[in-house]
Amino acid sequence: MNDDQLHRLLRDSPARITLPGSFTREVWARIEAEENPSVLAALSQAWTALLGALSRPAPAFATIAVCMLLGGGFGWMTHQGSPDARGELAYAESINPLLRTGREVSR
Numbered sequence: 001m002n003d004d005q006l007h008r009l010l011r012d013s014p015a016r017i018t019l020p021g022s023f024t025r026e027v028w029a030r031i032e033a034e035e036n037p038s039v040l041a042a043l044s045q046a047w048t049a050l051l052g053a054l055s056r057p058a059p060a061f062a063t064i065a066v067c068m069l070l071g072g073g074f075g076w077m078t079h080q081g082s083p084d085a086r087g088e089l090a091y092a093e094s095i096n097p098l099l100r101t102g103r104e105v106s107r
Contacts, residue, residue, distance in 0.1 A: 039043070053059050 054063060
């Protein structure tokens with residue numbers, strides 16, 4: 001069947017569709033619902049956009065580098081404010097029999 005025959009057949013088709021009376025109202029209600037997305041839909045779109053941006057090599061590398069720098073910086077800041085090394089080892093010495101010193105009385 002060529003295009004001319006198809007066009008002729010479609011023009012001559014007696015199919016008439018009757019739409020319900022509420023059809024127009026329902027169509028406009030769907031359009032309005034799509035124009036005003038919910039908060040959940042907006043968050044979903046934002047999450048998808050963020051993951052799409054991070055899936056490229058350059059942003060992914062930059063994100064990993066920033067996270068490593070932040071982690072290292074926070075670790076360094078935490079270490080600077082910690083007590084002296086002797087106090088940190090006291091707990092390990094108290095529970096590990098191989099680290100016990102001669103200060104304890106042997107049995």
